[in-house]
Amino acid sequence: MKKLNQATVRGGAGDTTAAESARIQDNLYLAINGEWAKTAVIPGDQPRTGGFSDLADELEKQMLADFAGFREDPSQVTDPILAEAVKLNELALAFEDRDQAGVAAAQPVLDEVAGVTSWADFNHQLATLIKDGVAKPFSLSVEPDMKNTDVNLIYLDVPGLILPDKTYYAEDNENGAQLLAVWTKMAEDVLAKFGYNAEAAAKEVAQAKQFDALIVPLVKNSEELADYTKQYNPYAFADVVKLVPDVDFAGAITSVFGKAPEKVVLTQPHYFENLSQLVSEANFPLYHSWLLVNMILSTTSALTDELRILGGTYGRAIGGQKEASSHEKFAYRTANGYFDDAVGKYYGEKYFGDAARQDVAQMIHKMIDVYKARLADNTWLSQATKEKAIVKLNTIKIKVGYPDKLQPIYAQLKVKTAADGGTLLGNILSLNQVVRAYSFAKLDQPVDRSRWAMPGNLVNACYDPSFNDITFPAAILQAPFYSLKQSSSENYGGIGAVIAHEISHAFDNNGAKFDEKGNMTNWWTDADYAAFEKRTQAMINEFDGIPYSGAQVNGKLVISENVADGGGLSCALQAAKSEADVDLPAFFTNWARVWRLKATAAFNQLLLAIDVHAPGPLRANVQAQNMDDFYTAFNVTEKDGMWLAPEDRVNIW
Incomplete structure (x- = not known):
């Protein structure tokens, strides 16, 4: 398998020294994000900044303001579960009380x-x-x-x-x-x-x-x-x-x-x-x-603020953060950690709404239809395996925005205020016991398929193979991923590719081993699975050993996400091409934009060692190189840095 040329490797590694002269034909990621990287500042209490992180930071600022309003006027909170979150938030902010108490709690x-x-x-x-x-x-x-x-x-x-x-x-x-x-x-x-x-x-x-x-x-x-x-x-x-x-x-x-x-x-x-x-x-x-x-x-x-900062030293060293989070952020994150679905439901209902939820659900259904069409046209699968795959697609459960109802566990989470003798640590220990007891009680209960894998205020998305469901929290459904102000091609290059990415997880090297009910079973013919493994090995080879941030990418570690990235981008591309206003340069530009990333050296090292996702800059560049339409959209030739020979382009779904 031919390796990426040096221009791509250098740009993918986040080198912005050539940002002024970067051409899309030489380095898609760097051309779109190089100037941004020059001035982007990593917050002192964060290990990175960029697409996902920027949205998460803005969301947190909004929620910090909302929680400040809740504390000032508790009558704003009509949900009794959210009211418990506010009580924990207030308790977490009582630093003076904890400083006086020392380690007694x-x-x-x-x-x-x-x-x-x-x-x-x-x-x-x-x-x-x-x-x-x-x-x-x-x-x-x-x-x-x-x-x-x-x-x-x-x-x-x-x-x-x-x-x-x-x-x-x-x-x-x-x-x-x-x-x-x-x-x-x-x-x-x-x-x-x-x-x-x-x-x-x-x-x-x-x-x-x-x-x-x-x-x-x-x-x-x-x-x-x-x-x-x-x-x-x-x-x-x-x-x-x-x-x-x-x-x-x-x-x-x-x-x-x-x-x-x-x-x-x-x-x-x-x-x-x-x-x-x-x-x-x-x-x-x-x-x-x-x-x-x-x-x-x-x-x-x-405990004390001194111990909070001291006890977080190692965690900050792992990610390369320069400072601990502020008191307000710590208090919000503590409350959100236990009441995330309640906070996410509040966020989704206030800032996202049902109309947008229905619009995104329509996009998901369209992407599933695109996937079905691609499977029907697939040339390396047998008809028997294709039919099984379509059954799996037809039964995927879609969860968009936020849950309509919260799980019963939240009604059991009660916070004891300082006025009643409660301490922050005492409440945390008590809440953890309730959570564990609730989890253990599931042993005698049917599996609850209505549960949400992610809260509405999380900037992320996921597919769960054991449930065959996909979750798209409200927080990710905003620009640059999705906006009514963006063109259809931009939206498909953003949220469209994310949607198709999660669908593709149903058919990555792990998800392919689960059927439409989420059971781990073999529904492939031997010949089809051998063909699939040959293609996934090509994807492993394509990424394995690419230099990044002073180390190298482990192709085996990131294979599942790379399969999903490739399938997501190709399916989103096909959907974009079906629209009357198709604009492929805008599609690939937004694809590169959502993966912008600036991170500390320590955090990059950590991700290369443990993260199943390839680094954002490489996700932007390498997957684009695998798409034939990228070459026509920007007139990329053998003389350009982004060129990858047709026989070396890896396409699975």
Whole structure:
């Protein structure tokens, strides 16, 4: 597979030094966004700025103003659930009260940690530790059974690592070593605020890192996790109990759920096959330090402002942010974190409305029809597979804007005000317990397909293969993605491509393994799937190794999103061409505009290691290079930087 030429690589990497002379024919992304990049400023409390981020920032400014109005005049809030969000917002803003209280609100957490003095104590209290969300050498959730999405199963997963990904622990990863040093100092400084002397703090943090190091070789990296169907490994519960005899799964899970489940899913069997070695008596002091440090760090944002800023040091280092968020942003994000669907519903109803929701729904239906037509004309699939694919398209559930009704969980989320003796941390711990209990109760309930995967105030969109549904929050349905003031071609280059992107996820390397009901099953003929894999490998090869921000793109990590990008752009292009006012230069210009991005070096490194999306500039350039119409729209020839030989252009859908 022919690699991108140097002009494309340089521009895709965000080099704006040639912005004044950049031509679309040499570098689409740079020509459209180069001048913007010269003056764009990354906010101090953000790791990036650009298309998605700019919309999110503007939305947040509006919501900060609205919440200030709610606090000033509570009578504006007629929704009782939104009123609870405002109460939490007010509590989060009470920095003076928390500064005076110090770390007192964290005492229940410290007491619970102190009560775990051995693995015997751990097992005796395990049911309570699960309910309370205390850090354990595993995590537990209840999700739809991938092979029968009408029912829910218990999923046992691995614990999180200190560093963002397993690859950061490699000896030659300087970024990982630097981040671990930042985490170490932060953790020691935080423990000092909790009364630990320097020697004791250093010992606890060192032992926590030792326990973390024991986990690293047993878990998968982000590339391995990108094929999420491999995380479905159902086991008879009795076999899991035998597999890890040193953890009382039998007693704890039976206590939490009121019965012993017939089966559970292990997301990473290799880890659980070795878990008994991890929970040895010799390792208990290391685990206890890991538990202590993790739990203390989890409380810092809800205590004093000094601890909020100090406890966020490592998180900011990962993304390269220069400063902590303001008090107002912190308070809004805290409230939104627990009441996001309620806040999103308010936002959608006030700033988006039902008329726009219906208009976008029409666009989605049209894009599905385009997809059906493309499938009908497909030359490399058999008729049997095409018919199955169309059945899947016909049953996709469309969710646009915001939900009409909120999930029952929101009625259970109650905030205890300061006047009633409530603290921010106390409320957070209580709310987390309610959320966990609600999630665990799903085990005995039918899968709720009406739930929304994203709130209305999130600038994003998604496809869920287990539900076969697509969600387009109201927040993304604005310029440059969508506007009645834009031409049809601009809208198709923006929201049209996003819509088709999400539809394409039903047929990416992961989504293709799920049927119209969201069940993981093979509905392809062997020959068709082999042809599909050949094409996805070409997409992997096309992106793999492209230099970006001092590193390289991992083609395997970003394949699912690249398949969706390619399918989305080609289908949106066909829809744009069906309109009387088609303007292909405007289509590709807006496609490049929505991917504008300026990010810190640390954030770019993070995304290259863990993000399943290719960097925005490369999404703009490489996918355009794969479209024959791009060459005719801008008269691109072999002499130009954007030229890619026809035989090297990758098109799947």
